[in-house]
Amino acid sequence: MNHIHDVIANISFADEIIVVDSFSTDGTYETLKELHHVNVIQRDFENFADQRNFAITKATCEWILFIDADERLTPELQDSIQNATKKQSDTAAYKIKRHFMFNQKMMRFSGLQTDVVLRFFKNGTASYREDIIVHEQLDIKGEIDNLDGFMLHYSFSGYKSYKKKTEHYGKLKAQELFKKGTRPNWFHYVIKPIYKFLINYIFRLGFLDGPEGYVICKLNAYGVHFRYKELKKLRSTSSPKQ
16 A cells, blocks of 8 residues: 555556456545546465466567566666566566665665566567466567666565565465475474575675665575465365375
């Protein structure tokens, strides 16, 4: 709800705006219904790939841009997107550089410095893989290029909210691993989270982001631990009772 007016304004140049709302209870749906240039659709959330593929089926324009409520396009990126739609080329999709914002501070390291998302593509050339439900992957038929400018990701609004988001992703990732038959053990619970923290905080220079870098690296490592705890729960509840 805190983001909805800003994100709609940020993409005001679009010919069509579609919002898929997962039956929110914070007033977001009611707010969007009052915006007559926005097509808001309520639909139960199963996973990110499924929700995005549904949204693709509702788009009627030649080009599709996916943006989450906590993301913003810089003016340079807005111009780059609009220019791309006017080009005569074989490019089917474009990559977008994304910067993670810790409240109002841009994180320059912490494993986030190479964050690139594939979010802008020609309608009819792409769909999301249903077997990857977290950090969803887009299958593209055609050439891929890069856009100028970048996307700002205001994902961190507080420790508790980011932890909750990390746990939500962890549960979805656990479902993905469960379907693959992964069996969690001490390596997943202990070594992988420690490795995740050390890679991002030490080797990918998270310490240069100051206290914020430590918090993000710690929470992202916690997310790995939580993922395998959830996987253990899924396996235990699905095991046949003796």
